[in-house]
Amino acid sequence: GAVVSQHPSWVICKSGTSVKIECRSLDFQATTMFWYRQFPKQSLMLMATSNEGSKATYEQGVEKDKFLINHASLTLSTLTVTSAHPEDSSFYICSAPLPGAPQLTLHFGNGTRLTVT
Amino acid sequence: LAKTTQPISMDSYEGQEVNITCSHNNIATNDYITWYQQFPSQGPRFIIQGYKTKVTNEVASLFIPADRKSSTLSLPRVSLSDTAVYYCLVGPSAGKSTFGDGTTLTVKP
Numbered sequence: 001g002a003v004v005s006q007h008p009s010w011v012i013c014k015s016g017t018s019v020k021i022e023c024r025s026l027d028f029q030a031t032t033m034f035w036y037r038q039f040p041k042q043s044l045m046l047m048a049t050s051n052e053g054s055k056a057t058y059e060q061g062v063e064k065d066k067f068l069i070n071h072a073s074l075t076l077s078t079l080t081v082t083s084a085h086p087e088d089s090s091f092y093i094c095s096a097p098l099p100g101a102p103q104l105t106l107h108f109g110n111g112t113r114l115t116v117t
Numbered sequence: 118l119a120k121t122t123q124p125i126s127m128d129s130y131e132g133q134e135v136n137i138t139c140s141h142n143n144i145a146t147n148d149y150i151t152w153y154q155q156f157p158s159q160g161p162r163f164i165i166q167g168y169k170t171k172v173t174n175e176v177a178s179l180f181i182p183a184d185r186k187s188s189t190l191s192l193p194r195v196s197l198s199d200t201a202v203y204y205c206l207v208g209p210s211a212g213k214s215t216f217g218d219g220t221t222l223t224v225k226p
Binding site: 004006045046049063067091093098103104105106108111113 | 158160166211
């Protein structure tokens with residue numbers, strides 16, 4: 001079945017550095033992917049919609065210059081956390097809609113645990 | 118965006134049927150109702166989706182009344198491995214929907 005792969009599964013970085021997270025659709029094409037952030041014991045919060053070949057759409061309150069999203073191909077979207085700070089430490093999850101199904105039918109990656117020291 | 122309300126937590130025992138209800142009073146005509154399961158440190162996993170009436174698959178059933186203002190996820194004969202957080206998501210697309218707080222289901226032996 002359709003699978004979304006996310007890499008890395010965890011990363012530790014120093015404050016001020018940048019981190020890139022990759023999200024790949026393995027056996028289907030995804031013109032749209034979604035990026036979420038989840039803090040401990042909390043629900044998923046949509047950060048942005050990644051659109052292949054065009055600019056991402058960011059949710060209110062999400063800094064687009066800090067969270068850079070690139071969707072250069074039909075199977076890959078990347079999220080770069082620039083100048084990371086400890087408050088950016090969180091669980092980042094991507095998803096893509098299942099082809100041919102209603103848009104709310106999502107396949108999620110296994111998430112990336114980011115720790116900023 | 119449709120706002121959803123679920124019980125924060127539920128307890129059950131192995132072998133029992135579990136029903137989790139989600140309220141979505143302001144659901145729109147083109148909104149779908151989808152349920153996800155999430156284990157700690159993992160991405161959510163799709164369980165079931167419906168628009169109206171009843172939907173059943175190999176793992177769950179989804180009951181939606183005629184007014185669509187609520188929905189009930191039914192898990193038959195739960196096991197310890199069903200302990201997880203369950204989310205209902207209502208909307209036409211992921212970009213136009215919001216995850217609620219979810220229901221933490223704890224299955225006891």
